[in-house]
Amino acid sequence: MSSADMSREHIIPLSMGGIDGFEIPVGKEINKKVGSKIDGKVSNDPFIALDRKNAQVKGHSGKLAQPVWKNVKVGDEKQPLQIRFNAPGETEHWCPKTKTTVDTSSLAGKKAEIQLKVDIIPPLLFVAKVALAAGYYVYGDIFKNNADITSLQDLVNIEPKKQEKVLSSSRLRFIDRFQHEEKDIGDYLMFKEIGALKSCSTVTLMQHQGGFVVAVSILGEFLGAVDVDAQMDDFPNEGSHRQGHVVFLDRENGIETMSFYDAVCIVGERYGLQPQNC
Numbered sequence: 001m002s003s004a005d006m007s008r009e010h011i012i013p014l015s016m017g018g019i020d021g022f023e024i025p026v027g028k029e030i031n032k033k034v035g036s037k038i039d040g041k042v043s044n045d046p047f048i049a050l051d052r053k054n055a056q057v058k059g060h061s062g063k064l065a066q067p068v069w070k071n072v073k074v075g076d077e078k079q080p081l082q083i084r085f086n087a088p089g090e091t092e093h094w095c096p097k098t099k100t101t102v103d104t105s106s107l108a109g110k111k112a113e114i115q116l117k118v119d120i121i122p123p124l125l126f127v128a129k130v131a132l133a134a135g136y137y138v139y140g141d142i143f144k145n146n147a148d149i150t151s152l153q154d155l156v157n158i159e160p161k162k163q164e165k166v167l168s169s170s171r172l173r174f175i176d177r178f179q180h181e182e183k184d185i186g187d188y189l190m191f192k193e194i195g196a197l198k199s200c201s202t203v204t205l206m207q208h209q210g211g212f213v214v215a216v217s218i219l220g221e222f223l224g225a226v227d228v229d230a231q232m233d234d235f236p237n238e239g240s241h242r243q244g245h246v247v248f249l250d251r252e253n254g255i256e257t258m259s260f261y262d263a264v265c266i267v268g269e270r271y272g273l274q275p276q277n278c
Contacts, residue, residue: 012130015058016039023137030157034156042123053066056088071116072114075111124174124226127223134205137247148228152172188225195221205244211227212228246263
């Protein structure tokens, strides 16, 4: 494509803890499409929006997230409330009936029911998008020529009404933040710990015999992972790429990287474990 048709794609959007430099060049049109269809939905996820607020991250608009939990009912009388997260550690309890702020002391000792709608599909599509872009960012043409990028592209490009059907029939295997199979618990816990090492957004690429598991954490919280088939003969597996690669998006210190092996060693030390040769 000509440079006029290209733009820089933040692999993790600024609004979710991404930083300048962790980018790849992509077509302008697909960049816009992905930004609205996938990135925007994930950034407004109720848990991620709260993490964004607490971390005080801003996107291109320069505005902070303003998460509101609307479906709250308090006490035996099921008093309707909205919880507005105005600043880290500060909440406002708003009554939509009286259109007034409720004194927190009046809620003390009462039970509350909170209903949050969480769409599980956009985060998985986001993980597929990050895997596609981060794999190319880290390994370049080796990833492009040897990994199953077609399956990742299929998910990034599908129309919203076909997402669930295409996702269920995809060759890709995902680890979801809320639900994971028993055989994936070990990987889930490891990716969760690596993502929390620096309390920043992190992409982990773990090599295995048949490809990569790419895990994404947003602002220190595990979001999901996807297992991507690949021919592994040409991929580096030493130094900063030993058993894989980890990219930390530290908003103060910039992009920091290490091998997956070294990251596992650091996690192990926290729990008094010493992997062989660490």
